[in-house]
Amino acid sequence: MSEKKIPYKIYLEENEMPTQWYNVRADMKNKPAPLLNPATLKPMTAEELGHVFCDELVKQELDDTNPYIDIPQEIRDFYRMYRPSPLVRAYCLEKKLGTPAKIYYKFEGNNTSGSHKLNSAIAQAYYAKKQGLKGVTTETGAGQWGTALSMACAYFDLDCKVYMVKVSYEQKPFRREVMRTYGASVTPSPSETTEVGRKILAEHPGTTGSLGCAISEAVEAATTREGYRYVLGSVLNQVLLHQSVIGLETKAALEKYDITPDIIIGCAGGGSNLGGLISPFMGEKLRGEKDYQFIAVEPASCPSLTRGRYAYDFCDTGRVCPLAKMYTLGSGFIPSANHAGGLRYHGMSSTLSQLYDDGLMEARSVEQTSVFEAAEQFARIEGILPAPESSHAIRVAIDEALKCKETGEEKTIVFGLTGTGYFDMVAYEKFNNGEMTDYIPTDEELAVGFAGLPKME
Ligand SMILES: *Cc1c(COP(=O)(O)O)cnc(C)c1O
Numbered sequence: 001m002s003e004k005k006i007p008y009k010i011y012l013e014e015n016e017m018p019t020q021w022y023n024v025r026a027d028m029k030n031k032p033a034p035l036l037n038p039a040t041l042k043p044m045t046a047e048e049l050g051h052v053f054c055d056e057l058v059k060q061e062l063d064d065t066n067p068y069i070d071i072p073q074e075i076r077d078f079y080r081m082y083r084p085s086p087l088v089r090a091y092c093l094e095k096k097l098g099t100p101a102k103i104y105y106k107f108e109g110n111n112t113s114g115s116h117k118l119n120s121a122i123a124q125a126y127y128a129k130k131q132g133l134k135g136v137t138t139e140t141g142a143g144q145w146g147t148a149l150s151m152a153c154a155y156f157d158l159d160c161k162v163y164m165v166k167v168s169y170e171q172k173p174f175r176r177e178v179m180r181t182y183g184a185s186v187t188p189s190p191s192e193t194t195e196v197g198r199k200i201l202a203e204h205p206g207t208t209g210s211l212g213c214a215i216s217e218a219v220e221a222a223t224t225r226e227g228y229r230y231v232l233g234s235v236l237n238q239v240l241l242h243q244s245v246i247g248l249e250t251k252a253a254l255e256k257y258d259i260t261p262d263i264i265i266g267c268a269g270g271g272s273n274l275g276g277l278i279s280p281f282m283g284e285k286l287r288g289e290k291d292y293q294f295i296a297v298e299p300a301s302c303p304s305l306t307r308g309r310y311a312y313d314f315c316d317t318g319r320v321c322p323l324a325k326m327y328t329l330g331s332g333f334i335p336s337a338n339h340a341g342g343l344r345y346h347g348m349s350s351t352l353s354q355l356y357d358d359g360l361m362e363a364r365s366v367e368q369t370s371v372f373e374a375a376e377q378f379a380r381i382e383g384i385l386p387a388p389e390s391s392h393a394i395r396v397a398i399d400e401a402l403k404c405k406e407t408g409e410e411k412t413i414v415f416g417l418t419g420t421g422y423f424d425m426v427a428y429e430k431f432n433n434g435e436m437t438d439y440i441p442t443d444e445e446l447a448v449g450f451a452g453l454p455k456m457e
Pocket of ligand 1: 115271272273387420
């Protein structure tokens, strides 16, 4: 049988693009645990969630039965401006590594925000607009989510208030300016503009902030303003749902050439790109139709899946959000200051946590110098300057391809290349100067975070 020649880039035609998102929860036997009201410890109702999130997004958040949800035409029109994203056959990398493995990557960095986050930002902005809201609030760490949301809000003419972790605000002034160019207002967090921000500042003067703090501020800013709701760029079920467009496109592109992956790899911060990439494949596995090896890759300095506890935890530092059951390091956990590579959230998507706990997915942790080595190698061979977050997946894809070289196995490896690293040059500079170090928290340090987990009686 003659094999079809696989092009360097596999694109989809417009009529091959997904018209529905895929909701993996519908096929899960063990559903992800519900969000709980921290006061009553009862599952959050749609009404309670509706004070914080848009109504349609609440519906999606709570829906664990419908496998397919229509992508509204307006969102599909926006997707068309930058999607499909290419699925690239890494011929050059394979050759350089001398591996019999076949490597593919789905590249999500081809839009101005530079990452996959735009896939959910545009959906969330659309539902906010449809509900007649004035605007939305959010937090951003490294800045990709804030940028994506700013673009989406500009498109739908919504106000956008971004609380940006102070250390990033200072280190990444250009990210900030991109957001402002799209019309967002950007406040360094913690700030004096919210009650919770003032409280955190009083308790920790001079703190450079964390995602958990910025979430608390953004939620307060939304719930104390008429016509505003809060939106979040990862972790939530609805975000994984929107990001399933990555996996659906990948699957459609592979099927065009009769390719079946053996291993699917993604980096994991809050779990949205990984969840989106693997969802349709995981669906097949859950339904007993096919089997795949899934690998989540996280930083050794923020190892929620590989060393965390599977427990209910606070989603934010100020403890204003519902409780989520997830693999977590505790909401008080803050990664070491030398951590440069993103993926610093203390917890992990409830959906992915359940799949991992059920043994349907593996997780690995990698150290940041080896991540940047992989990033540099990839940039020099494949040409794309990868985001540090994405480079966690590159590291493990290369490791798996090198294993194939030893065993002679011709495995097909697919990984998610979530974004570009143009705004991460401070981290690259450290690496280039040989000043980057690795830090792995001790069990004693992790115990401090676990001690702060909520008592559930
Ligand atoms: C935000 C981000 C991630 C991590 O977030 P997930 O929700 O785990 O996907 C990874 N890569 C890039 C480029 C990002 O911007």
